[in-house]
Amino acid sequence: MPKITIQTTVNGRSVSKDVDPSLRLLDFLREELYLTGAKEGCGAGECGTCSVFVDGVLMKSCLMPAGKAQGTTIETVEGLAERNRLTVLQQAFHKTGASQCGYCIPGMVMAATSCLRGNPHASLDEIKEHLGGNICRCTGYSKIFEAVELARDVLNGSVPATALQEDAFKDSFLGANVRRLDAPSKVTGALKYAGDMTMPGMLHLQVLRSPHAHARIVSLDTSEAERMPGVEAVVTSADVPGVDGYGVFIHDQPVLARGKVRFVGDAVAAIAAETVAQARDALEKIKVVYEELPAVFDAEEAMKPGAPLVHEGNTDNICQHIPIRKGNIEDGFAKADVILEETFRTQRVEHAYLEPEAGLAYVEPDGTVTIHSPSQNITHHRHMLAHILAMPINKVRMIMSPVGGGFGGKEDMIYQGILALAAIKSRRPVRYVFTREESILVSAKRHPFVMRLRMGLTKDGRITATHMHSISDGGAYALSTPGVMRKHCILGAGPYEIDNVRIDAYGIYTNNTPSGAFRTFGAMQSLFATESMMDMAAEKLGLDPFEIRRINAMRDGAVTHTQQKLGSVSMLQVLDTLEKGSRWQPGVPNGRGATRDDLGGPGTRAPCTLGVRLRDTSDVAAE
Amino acid sequence: MYDDGRKKRGRGMAAGWYGIARTAAIDRAGAWAELDDGGTAKVVTGVTEIGEGILTVLAQIAAEEMGIRPEDVTIGDNDTARAPEAAHAGATRQTYMIGNAVALAAREARNRLVSVIAEKWQVPAESIQTRNGEMWAPGTNLRLTMEEAVAQCKGVGVVPVGSASFTADHTALDPVDGSGRPWQAYVFGAQVAEVEVDTATGEVQVLGIWAAHDVGRAINPRGVEGQIEGAVVMGVGQALMEDYQLDDQGRTTTPGFAKYILPTALDVPQVTSFIVEDPDPLSPLGAKGIGEPAMVQTAPAILNAIYDAIGVRITTLPATPERVLEALASKREKAA
Numbered sequence: 001m002p003k004i005t006i007q008t009t010v011n012g013r014s015v016s017k018d019v020d021p022s023l024r025l026l027d028f029l030r031e032e033l034y035l036t037g038a039k040e041g042c043g044a045g046e047c048g049t050c051s052v053f054v055d056g057v058l059m060k061s062c063l064m065p066a067g068k069a070q071g072t073t074i075e076t077v078e079g080l081a082e083r084n085r086l087t088v089l090q091q092a093f094h095k096t097g098a099s100q101c102g103y104c105i106p107g108m109v110m111a112a113t114s115c116l117r118g119n120p121h122a123s124l125d126e127i128k129e130h131l132g133g134n135i136c137r138c139t140g141y142s143k144i145f146e147a148v149e150l151a152r153d154v155l156n157g158s159v160p161a162t163a164l165q166e167d168a169f170k171d172s173f174l175g176a177n178v179r180r181l182d183a184p185s186k187v188t189g190a191l192k193y194a195g196d197m198t199m200p201g202m203l204h205l206q207v208l209r210s211p212h213a214h215a216r217i218v219s220l221d222t223s224e225a226e227r228m229p230g231v232e233a234v235v236t237s238a239d240v241p242g243v244d245g246y247g248v249f250i251h252d253q254p255v256l257a258r259g260k261v262r263f264v265g266d267a268v269a270a271i272a273a274e275t276v277a278q279a280r281d282a283l284e285k286i287k288v289v290y291e292e293l294p295a296v297f298d299a300e301e302a303m304k305p306g307a308p309l310v311h312e313g314n315t316d317n318i319c320q321h322i323p324i325r326k327g328n329i330e331d332g333f334a335k336a337d338v339i340l341e342e343t344f345r346t347q348r349v350e351h352a353y354l355e356p357e358a359g360l361a362y363v364e365p366d367g368t369v370t371i372h373s374p375s376q377n378i379t380h381h382r383h384m385l386a387h388i389l390a391m392p393i394n395k396v397r398m399i400m401s402p403v404g405g406g407f408g409g410k411e412d413m414i415y416q417g418i419l420a421l422a423a424i425k426s427r428r429p430v431r432y433v434f435t436r437e438e439s440i441l442v443s444a445k446r447h448p449f450v451m452r453l454r455m456g457l458t459k460d461g462r463i464t465a466t467h468m469h470s471i472s473d474g475g476a477y478a479l480s481t482p483g484v485m486r487k488h489c490i491l492g493a494g495p496y497e498i499d500n501v502r503i504d505a506y507g508i509y510t511n512n513t514p515s516g517a518f519r520t521f522g523a524m525q526s527l528f529a530t531e532s533m534m535d536m537a538a539e540k541l542g543l544d545p546f547e548i549r550r551i552n553a554m555r556d557g558a559v560t561h562t563q564q565k566l567g568s569v570s571m572l573q574v575l576d577t578l579e580k581g582s583r584w585q586p587g588v589p590n591g592r593g594a595t596r597d598d599l600g601g602p603g604t605r606a607p608c609t610l611g612v613r614l615r616d617t618s619d620v621a622a623e
Numbered sequence: 624m625y626d627d628g629r630k631k632r633g634r635g636m637a638a639g640w641y642g643i644a645r646t647a648a649i650d651r652a653g654a655w656a657e658l659d660d661g662g663t664a665k666v667v668t669g670v671t672e673i674g675e676g677i678l679t680v681l682a683q684i685a686a687e688e689m690g691i692r693p694e695d696v697t698i699g700d701n702d703t704a705r706a707p708e709a710a711h712a713g714a715t716r717q718t719y720m721i722g723n724a725v726a727l728a729a730r731e732a733r734n735r736l737v738s739v740i741a742e743k744w745q746v747p748a749e750s751i752q753t754r755n756g757e758m759w760a761p762g763t764n765l766r767l768t769m770e771e772a773v774a775q776c777k778g779v780g781v782v783p784v785g786s787a788s789f790t791a792d793h794t795a796l797d798p799v800d801g802s803g804r805p806w807q808a809y810v811f812g813a814q815v816a817e818v819e820v821d822t823a824t825g826e827v828q829v830l831g832i833w834a835a836h837d838v839g840r841a842i843n844p845r846g847v848e849g850q851i852e853g854a855v856v857m858g859v860g861q862a863l864m865e866d867y868q869l870d871d872q873g874r875t876t877t878p879g880f881a882k883y884i885l886p887t888a889l890d891v892p893q894v895t896s897f898i899v900e901d902p903d904p905l906s907p908l909g910a911k912g913i914g915e916p917a918m919v920q921t922a923p924a925i926l927n928a929i930y931d932a933i934g935v936r937i938t939t940l941p942a943t944p945e946r947v948l949e950a951l952a953s954k955r956e957k958a959a
Contacts, residue, residue: 042879042880044879044880044881046879046880046881047880096845097676097845097846097848097849100674100675100676100849100853101672101673101674102674127888128888128889129888129889131887131888132887132888132889133887134887134888135880135885135887137853137857137885138674138849138853139849139852139853139856140849140851140852140853140854140855140856140857140891140894141852141856141888141891142848142849142852142891142893142894143845143848143849143852144888145888169755172687173683173684173686173687173692173693174683174684174687174840174842174908175840175841175842175843175844176683176843177843177844177845178679178682178683178693178843179679180676180678180679180846181678181679181682181693181694182672182678182679213872213873213874214873263873264872264873264874264875295872295873297869297871297872297873322796322801323798323799323800323801324796324800324801325799325800325801326800326801326802342936342938343938344938344939345938345939345940346861346939346940347861347865347866347867347939347940347941348866348867348868348869349860349861349865349866349867350865350867350877350883352865352880352883352885368704370704374673376673376711376712376713377710377711377712377713378669378670378701378702378703379669379703379708379709379710379711380710380711382703394704396703397702397703397704398702398703399701399702399703400670400671400700400701400702400712401701402671402672403671403672403673403674403712404674405673405674406673406674406712406713407857408713410673411711411713436879436880437878437879440867440875440877440878440879440883441875441878445867446861483646486646486647486796486805487642487646489801490642490646490647490796490801490805491639491640491641491642491919494638494639494640495638495639495640495811503801511873512869512873513867513869513873513875517713519854519857519914519915519918520641520915520916520918520919521646521714521915523639523641523915523919524858524861524918524919524922527637527639527919527920527923528922528923528926528940530923531637531638531639531920531923531924531927532923532926532927532936532938534637534638535635535637535923535927535930536936545635545636545927546636549636549638549813553638554640554811561801562796562801562802562803562804562805563800563802563803564802564803564804564805566809567904568901568904569809569811569901570810570811570837570899570901571638571640571811573837573899573901574638574811574812574813574835574836574837574899575638575813575835577835577897577899578636578813578814578815578833578834578835578897581833581835581895581897582634582636582815582833582895584634584636584815585634589635589927589930589931590633590930590931590932590933590934592931594626598634599625599632599633599634599817600625600632600817600830603817603831603833603893603895604817604830604831604892604893605830605831605892605893606830607630607819607828607830608828608889608890
């Protein structure tokens with residue numbers, strides 16, 4: 001394809017480049033100009049990480065063809081401030097702790113800059129609307145709002161610039177609001193995540209993934225793909241020299257499919273080529289013949305005799321069962337005045353870290369295989385990879401690149417093995433950057449649970465027995481399922497001292513997207529059930545929600561559900577602090593009547609009335 | 624005012640607890656430290672930032688232990704071939720495991736330096752104070768900058784280095800009754816949610832969250848708040864909108880952010896955090912953790928608030944407008 005010449009002004013400098021006309025503005029900035037502050041979070045204009053100014057207008061650069069930038073003036077996050085300086089807004093982000101993983105932050109800084117340039121007196125609601133197209137997964141947005149309001153006030157002169165300075169150091173650095181040391185690198189876009197890194201001679205990896213949930217691979221022919229332009233290495237499970245398997249607790253997942261695929265998206269083969277496009281073209285030339293197998297998509301179905309088996313050698317699809325037994329629940333229920341019973345269900349949740357998985361692998365002169373990736377567990381990954389590569393452990397080097405959000409989702413070694421094999425085979429550095437769709441398709445999800453919970457209580461609110469039976473769909477591979485079942489059970493009956501407890505959790509293999517580690521590791525699911533039932537019990541017994549929890553709360557020296565004697569227990573202190581701090585008005589759930597005055601006070605925001613306000617200020621009235 | 628017939632408000636709460644660091648398995652982390660030229664320091668440990676602020680926390684801890692400033696600390700942090708094992712960035716273990724390893728390593732380096740200077744000064748090493756870039760012996764006029772102290776230490780042939788390993792003594796669960804000591808440090812927390820439910824559309828807005836959490840000791844209070852606020856909003860997503868779905872052949876029907884709905888700036892409640900400090904007695908810092916524990920209460924608090932507002936108990940997450948409307952319809956049916 002003939003190239004086009006693009007002449008623009010970028011961050012005050014004239015630029016002229018001959019580029020492929022299919023390039024997006026985002027690619028032009030990142031690949032041609034090495035301005036990697038703009039990130040690709042989704043490639044579809046939905047997350048805002050790629051935001052830049054084009055002729056002063058905030059644009060999502062992933063949606064704009066590079067050719068449209070001809071003759072324009074572009075400003076990126078790198079150009080907002082002079083070198084080694086920060087704008088007032090960037091200083092405000094630094095001051096308030098508005099950046100966490102930092103991956104959304106360049107886009108967030110651009111959107112906030114746009115907001116304040118448009119209106120130096122923007123209200124909080126206007127700020128929120130301006131940031132509405134930028135997703136942040138770490139911060140909960142609160143510190144970002146605080147930063148933009150602070151910058152606004154400094155810029156419009158209503159507070160002095162000294163407000164941007166770090167809080168004064170008192171007696172100790174422990175307990176002080178020391179500003180984040182990494183914030184300047186994040187608010188300026190200077191920090192390099194794995195997908196921003198390049199090396200001379202670097203190849204690009206792409207992976208062929210299974211369209212079937214459960215199928216035998218009858219044949220895999222890569223010969224035509226190997227002859228495609230730009231292809232330097234084709235990798236399959238045949239290239240694994242060592243013991244092929246990884247997983248956080250059970251090594252049941254091969255680096256690339258070995259004889260069969262177990263979920264839609266399972267990695268089958270990989271190609272390293274000179275460009276991403278060449279690697280993608282070559283993937284289409286890989287010939288795979290599949291024989292579809294009966295599949296199972298429901299955890300309870302998978303436990304029934306005769307269900308399709310996801311893993312050979314596993315006869316009941318049970319990946320992990322964890323039992324907890326304390327006291328005797330029959331005795332406990334016999335002592336109860338009321339018994340409640342309910343089934344609770346939770347969904348699969350995507351981690352949605354803004355940084356899609358990415359990595360860069362190469363072989364060092366001494367033969368060491370080095371992999372940069374946002375791995376949440378380089379220690380364990382190096383162990384597993386040494387076995388997979390049949391190499392001494394000190395010849396496998398894992399470098400943890402800045403993690404653009406993890407939440408447990410980057411504990412799984414789902415691509416580092418492929419990268420290592422491709423770097424060894426091609427003798428070149430190899431980079432692999434997931435698209436958002438690929439990330440969502442193949443990364444682990446929060447375990448969905450079905451929890452049957454039965455709780456017995458005396459009429460004065462004391463829990464006499466808790467019985468929870470949980471079944472969770474762990475998907476096609478174990479990943480963190482054993483540990484998630486364990487934490488689900490240990491914590492599931494809640495922070496209460498209960499004499500009689502029985503909990504069972506079953507993590508089940510199915511042909512669904514694998515479930516894995518996700519912030520709280522199974523505990524939020526079981527505690528959702530228990531804490532919902534605590535309120536059901538409060539209503540039934542005419543008690544206040546704080547009161548019923550106080551009656552049962554673990555106290556100093558409490559014995560847990562796993563029969564561990566605790567020392568100091570802060571539960572009551574926490575409840576007292578919260579009850580007072582939230583201005584809680586005691587009463588039975590849904591029974592506090594019209595006279596209550598605890599609603600709508602300090603600590604609440606106004607309900608969102610975006611649509612209404614926009615209509616009010618539009619030209620509708622003039623029509 | 625808060626019940627106009629169509630829109631109804633309510634409040635709910637939930638409590639929770641959490642264990643810190645690896646579950647039901649012994650946990651460990653290592654660190655190296657060196658008081659360096661210019662009164663700076665190098666701290667090396669094998670794990671890095673995932674956004675929670677650990678590098679800043681470690682710099683604060685090292686600075687406090689060594690008597691220098693956080694900005695004087697350089698952290699070498701992320702490389703299995705260059706740094707000691709610190710294991711994984713998860714399980715709410717970073718501040719607890721790596722923070723304590725760094726504290727102990729920094730303390731050893733500092734003590735090596737102090738013992739050299741104590742000998743020069745002819746004072747007991749225990750009497751020497753170090754803080755904010757200076758070293759002095761109280762009650763005397765003996766005082767040095769840390770830059771000078773390091774130079775003098777090296778002048779007698781000693782490089783002030785330290786190393787440490789921190790252990791959390793956890794045991795496996797019994798395979799039959801689950802008994803065991805899965806963690807040595809526990810945190811407790813509770814949250815209140817205030818919601819508004821539009822009974823015509825089923826839409827739920829979370830207007831306020833009050834969150835009280837024990838963190839042992841807040842090394843960086845603003846960082847703790849940031850973790851709570853992020854966890855709360857993730858909890859709002861789980862409670863009300865997020866749902867990764869598969870069809871009957873195991874193919875996702877939510878392949879991108881257009882279909883997989885996440886909380887945005889317009890969805891977030893005002894969050895008020897209360898930090899409770901019940902120090903951990905088994906570690907030098909007394910700090911515990913907050914990354915995960917702050918999100919266990921949010922969803923049940925919201926669902927309990929929905930019940931308080933409209934008297935329907937949603938038992939399946941997320942509480943989408945469709946589910947809320949369905950529950951309201953079934954409540955009306957039962958009443959009729």
